[in-house]
Every structure is written in C-alpha cells, then in structure tokens.
Amino acid sequence: MSAPADDRTEASTTPVATSDGRHHAVVFVALLALLCIAPFVLYPVFLMSVLCFALFASALNLLLGYNGLLSFGHAAFFGTASYVAAYAAKDWNLTPELAILLGTTAAAVLGTAIGALSIRRQGIYFAMVTLAFAQMVYFVALQAPFTGGENGIQAVPRGRLFGLVGLDNDLTLYFVVLAIVGCSLLLIYRIIHSPFGQVLKAIRDNEARAVSMGYKTNRYKLAVFVMSATLAGLAGATKALVFQLASLTDAHWSMSGEVVLMTLLGGMGTVFGPLVGAATVVTMQNYFAGFGAWVTVIQGAIFVVAVLLFREGIVGVLSRWIRKPL
Amino acid sequence: MPVQVLFGQLLLGLINGSFYALLSLGLAVIFGMLNVINFAHGAFYMVGAFLAWMALTYLGVNYWAALVLVPIVVAILGMIVERTMIARLAQLDHLYSLLLTFGLALMIQGVFRNFYGVSGLPYSIPGELAGGINLGFMFLPNYRAWVIVASIVVCTGTWLLIDKTRLGAYLRAATENPVLVGAFGINVPRLITLTYGFGVGLAALAGVLAAPIYSVNPDMGADLIIIVFAVVVIGGMGSILGAIATGFGLGIIEGLTKTFYPQGSSVVIFVIMAIVLLVKPAGLFGKVA
Numbered sequence: 001m002s003a004p005a006d007d008r009t010e011a012s013t014t015p016v017a018t019s020d021g022r023h024h025a026v027v028f029v030a031l032l033a034l035l036c037i038a039p040f041v042l043y044p045v046f047l048m049s050v051l052c053f054a055l056f057a058s059a060l061n062l063l064l065g066y067n068g069l070l071s072f073g074h075a076a077f078f079g080t081a082s083y084v085a086a087y088a089a090k091d092w093n094l095t096p097e098l099a100i101l102l103g104t105t106a107a108a109v110l111g112t113a114i115g116a117l118s119i120r121r122q123g124i125y126f127a128m129v130t131l132a133f134a135q136m137v138y139f140v141a142l143q144a145p146f147t148g149g150e151n152g153i154q155a156v157p158r159g160r161l162f163g164l165v166g167l168d169n170d171l172t173l174y175f176v177v178l179a180i181v182g183c184s185l186l187l188i189y190r191i192i193h194s195p196f197g198q199v200l201k202a203i204r205d206n207e208a209r210a211v212s213m214g215y216k217t218n219r220y221k222l223a224v225f226v227m228s229a230t231l232a233g234l235a236g237a238t239k240a241l242v243f244q245l246a247s248l249t250d251a252h253w254s255m256s257g258e259v260v261l262m263t264l265l266g267g268m269g270t271v272f273g274p275l276v277g278a279a280t281v282v283t284m285q286n287y288f289a290g291f292g293a294w295v296t297v298i299q300g301a302i303f304v305v306a307v308l309l310f311r312e313g314i315v316g317v318l319s320r321w322i323r324k325p326l
Numbered sequence: 327m328p329v330q331v332l333f334g335q336l337l338l339g340l341i342n343g344s345f346y347a348l349l350s351l352g353l354a355v356i357f358g359m360l361n362v363i364n365f366a367h368g369a370f371y372m373v374g375a376f377l378a379w380m381a382l383t384y385l386g387v388n389y390w391a392a393l394v395l396v397p398i399v400v401a402i403l404g405m406i407v408e409r410t411m412i413a414r415l416a417q418l419d420h421l422y423s424l425l426l427t428f429g430l431a432l433m434i435q436g437v438f439r440n441f442y443g444v445s446g447l448p449y450s451i452p453g454e455l456a457g458g459i460n461l462g463f464m465f466l467p468n469y470r471a472w473v474i475v476a477s478i479v480v481c482t483g484t485w486l487l488i489d490k491t492r493l494g495a496y497l498r499a500a501t502e503n504p505v506l507v508g509a510f511g512i513n514v515p516r517l518i519t520l521t522y523g524f525g526v527g528l529a530a531l532a533g534v535l536a537a538p539i540y541s542v543n544p545d546m547g548a549d550l551i552i553i554v555f556a557v558v559v560i561g562g563m564g565s566i567l568g569a570i571a572t573g574f575g576l577g578i579i580e581g582l583t584k585t586f587y588p589q590g591s592s593v594v595i596f597v598i599m600a601i602v603l604l605v606k607p608a609g610l611f612g613k614v615a
Binding site for chain 1: 361363411414415418420421422423424425426428429430431432433434435436437439440548552553555556558559589592593596597599600603604607
C-alpha cells in the first residue's frame with residue numbers, strides 16, 4: 001500500500017510493546033479447554049464449521065492483517081482444496097489425511113500461481129486481480145467434468161484416519177478437526193511472531209521503507225500469500241470432509257467476501273480476531289438461516305457499520321481495553 | 327463455420343463490450359477523482375435496470391423517459407451515499423472504501439432478491455426499436471444496434487466532457503492536486519460528490535440499456551462487475567479513451583472466443599488479464615503500477 005496504514009497501525013502498536021506473549025498462552029489454553037468441553041454441550045458439526053472458518057479467516061488475516069494485502073479471492077483456494085479433497089476421498093478412496101493433504105497441496109500450487117501474478121499490482125488493484133482470478137476458478141469449477149457442476153461432489157466418505165480410526169462419529173471427527181485447526185493456528189501465531197513476521201509488518205506499514213532497508217518485499221509478499229492460500233486450502237479440505245460436500249458455494253465470490261467480513265469484524269491484525277469473527281458470522285448464519293436473502297442484507301449492513309464505526313473489530317476493541325495485544 | 331454465426335457472436339461481443347465500456351468508464355471516472363474502487367457499481371447498474379422496470383410496471387413511465395430519469399435518480403442516490411458514507415473514509419486506507427462499497431452492494435442486492443426473487447423479470451423492447459434490418463450476411467436487431475450506438479455516443483460525450491470542457495479541466499486538476507484547486511476557490515468536495523453521482527449515473531444508464539436485452543434480476547450486476555474489474559485491470563485506469571477501447575476490444579475478443587472455442591469464453595478475459603499482468607503490469611493504458 002502506498003500510504004502508511006493509519007489506524008490499523010495504531011491498533012497493533014498501542015498496547016505494551018514489550019509484551020512477552022504470556023497472556024496469549026493463557027488465552028490459547030483457556031480456548032483449548034473450552035473447545036474440549038464444547039462438543040458435549042453444542043452440536044459438534046456446528047462447532048467444526050466454526051473451527052474451519054476460524055482457520056480460513058486466520059489464514060486470510062495472515063495476509064490482510066499482517067501484510068496489508070486484501071485478497072478478495074480466497075474462496076479460490078478454499079474451494080479448490082475442498083473439491084480436490086472431496087474427489088480424492090470419494091473417487092480414489094484415499095484416507096482422510098491423504099485427501100486433506102492433496103487438497104491443501106492443490107491450494108498451495110494455485111496460490112503460488114495466483115500470488116505470483118497478483119503481487120505485481122498494489123493496493124486496490126491487488127483486490128480486483130485476486131477477485132478476478134477467483135472468478136476464473138469459479139467458472140472452471142462450474143464447467144469442469146469432475147466437479148459435478150451445480151450439484152457439487154456429494155456424499156463424500158469421511159473414511160478412516162490413517163486407515164485405522166473411523167471418522168463417521170461426529171465427536172471423533174471433531175477432535176481430529178480441533179487438532180488440525182489448533183496446530184494451524186499455533187503455526188500462524190509462530191509465523192506472525194517470527195523475524196519473518198516482523199518484516200511482513202514492516203512491509204504493511206511502509207513498503208517503500210522496507211525496500212530501502214534492503215528487503216526483497218515481493219519475495220516476502222509471495223511467501224506469505226502462498227502460506228495464506230495453503231492454510232485457506234487446509235480449511236477448505238477439512239470442511240469438505242466435515243460436511244461431506246464440496247460445492248460451488250465454496251468457490252463463489254460471496255465466500256471470499258464472507259471471510260473478509262469475519263476478519264474485519266473480529267479485528268484485522270489481531271491473533272484471536274478471526275476466531276471471534278468466524279464464530280460470530282457462522283452463528284449468525286445458523287440463527288438467521290430462515291430469513292433467506294435477508295442474511296445477505298444483514299451481512300452487508302455489518303460490513304458498512306464495521307467499516308464506518310468499528311474498524312478495529314471486536315478483538316481490537318477488547319485489546320485496547322486491556323492494553324495488551326490479543 | 328457459417329458466417330452468420332461468426333457475425334452473430336461478434337454482435338453479441340460488441341453488445342457486451344458496450345456495457346464493459348460504460349461500466350469501466352464510470353469506475354475509471356470515480357477512481358480518478360475519489361481513489362475509490364466502487365464495488366457497488368454493479369449494484370447501481372442492477373438498480374438502474376430495476377428502476378426502469380418498476381417505472382414501466384407501476385407508473386407506466388416508458389423506456390425513453392426512463393432512459394433520462396433513472397440515471398438522474400440513481401445519481402442522486404449515489405451522491406447521498408457519497409456524502410453520508412464514502413466521504414467519511416476519505417482520509418483512511420482505500421481498502422476501507424472498497425469494503426464499504428462491497429457491503430453496500432450486498433445490501434442492495436439482498437433487498438432486491440427478497441422482493442423480486444432471482445428468476446428475472448422481462449422488459450420488452452420499446453416499439454420504436456422493435457424488429458431489425460437484414461444486412462445480407464446477418465440479421466441486425468434494431469435495439470442491439472441502438473445499444474451500441476448509444477454506448478459509443480455516451481462514452482465519447484464523457485471523454486469530450488472530461489478532456490475538452492472547463493468543468494473537465496477542473497476535474498482533472500482536482501485529481502492531480504485537490505488542495506491547490508481548492509485554494510483557487512473551487513469547491514472540491516462538491517466536485518467529488520458530483521463525480522461519484524455521475525459515475526453511478528452512467529452505471530444506471532447502462533442498466534436501463536441492458537433491461538430489454540438481459541432479464542432484469544438482482545444478480546445481473548454482481549456477475550458483470552467482476553468481469554469489468556478484470557477489464558479495468560487490463561486497460562489500466564490512466565486514460566478515459568483507454569477504458570472505452572479496452573471495453574469494446576475485450577467484448578469482441580470474448581465474442582470471437584465464443585465462436586471458435588466456446589468452453590473458453592467465460593475465462594478468456596481472465597486469461598488475458600494474467601498475460602497483461604505478466605507483460606505490462608500497469609495495464610495497457612496505465613501510467614503507474
């Protein structure tokens with residue numbers, strides 16, 4: 001981005017700079033404990049959906065919140081991985097871990113291609129380019145012979161993990177999903193707080209300066225784009241097994257918009273924001289499912305309100321109150 | 327390959343190109359002045375088509391009156407949106423205005439989808455333009471010829487307005503240096519509001535022109551605007567004439583693809599975008615990357 005990002009920078013640097021991250025560990029452990037009890041209280045499939053979207057939004061946040069690149073085409077990676085994993089599990093009878101791995105790899109390859117092209121434009125153009133490429137992926141998904149067109153790939157078998165553990169039980173699958181998402185979130189946390197992550201933030205705040213300090217910013221941007229796409233793919237592949245379905249919805253532009261909304265609402269550039277945003281949006285969709293197209297109107301309204309009045313997001317505001325980065 | 331098929335697809339390409347040109351022109355005008363990518367552009371185009379349909383169905387206002395009135399109404403709506411919302415984000419990162427207009431687009435589309443469903447409503451071709459001419463090698467429906475002519479006239483008019491008039495000179499100056507132009511006593515915020523109104527008015531005009539060709543439905547703008555974004559990336563937003571030429575050119579290329587390789591027609595513009603990004607990242611007519 002050309003101009004230094006004003007209020008987003010502020011949000012990420014106001015709290016104590018010398019934080020040792022101990023409170024992050026506390027939040028992580030508390031969350032984990034909560035999520036271990038949750039499936040005995042709430043419907044596990046709903047929780048798995050929240051977890052998958054939390055990972056999806058966190059993947060986008062890695063790119064948007066920490067590198068300042070707004071991708072409006074992340075559904076391409078989510079959807080592609082979803083289709084590939086579903087196809088591998090159903091038509092090739094692969095075990096779930098291999099199906100997920102294959103789906104994620106497909107997203108990584110696609111992410112490398114789209115990323116390398118998209119980072120050639122900056123700021124607002126970047127958003128348009130990623131959106132356009134995602135639409136291209138959508139058209140391919142619509143027409144390709146193996147995607148099932150309008151029907152998608154249905155009745156995907158969940159299979160047996162490593163050929164041993166059957167995943168047809170929702171509760172068993174839940175803990176597998178929790179492990180996948182939990183490890184990925186820790187990985188994202190590690191990336192953000194590594195020297196590499198510091199360079200990403202430097203590029204976000206002032207790219208020209210990062211260049212003048214000798215960083216090859218395009219390499220960093222491509223690297224984080226591929227990481228983000230890969231993790232978005234992991235979320236999509238996992239989702240395909242949870243719902244036993246890969247469909248056009250996964251690759252549609254409205255999915256890209258939804259994940260941006262989750263990130264924005266929860267708090268861009270915060271560790272826990274995307275989780276809160278995903279939980280909020282998924283809950284809202286479940287709750288308002290009976291209202292039909294009004295859900296879109298409500299989502300649009302939340303976008304407008306969040307942008308006009310609430311740019312820090314939920315976690316951003318919390319973080320300001322307790323004066324610690326979350 | 328029968329000649330009729332080729333010319334038929336070329337005509338279809340020119341029609342699509344007319345809409346690409348009108349919409350990317352509006353996007354470029356708005357972007358030049360506000361530095362905002364108007365994600366709601368497709369929604370305003372859809373609103374234009376719907377208002378024409380509603381005016382005819384509920385009020386009996388005919389096509390020709392709608393062609394004048396609807397863009398004015400939508401321009402006023404747009405100016406209200408600009409004053410109340412977009413202007414408040416002027417000092418922030420441009421990504422926020424993109425997100426704002428995306429939210430607006432979702433809201434507008436959702437409301438129309440609730441009341442009118444997604445099946446699409448018919449809008450009949452005005453009597454004066456019914457029928458067509460047999461050119462010998464193909465049949466040219468009058469309405470389609472009118473759309474192409476109207477689009478060319480409006481695009482040329484906009485170019486003349488911006489490049490050759492005093493108002494256009496103010497606009498271009500304010501794009502370069504709003505502070506200095508303001509110091510000369512020109513009301514820059516008002517100029518910005520008018521520009522946004524004019525841009526979305528163009529989108530609404532395209533919507534009215536489109537109503538008799540495509541069925542009027544709430545998603546008509548969303549699908550189109552993504553392609554128009556690609557058109558804008560290919561052309562670059564540096565020049566008005568560039569936006570017009572790119573719009574028509576890509577429409578024709580799409581038509582040709584439909585004739586010779588139908589499977590590729592939905593992705594050809596995106597493939598061209600990828601090639602342009604590789605070869606000339608700033609776009610064909612763009613100034614800076």
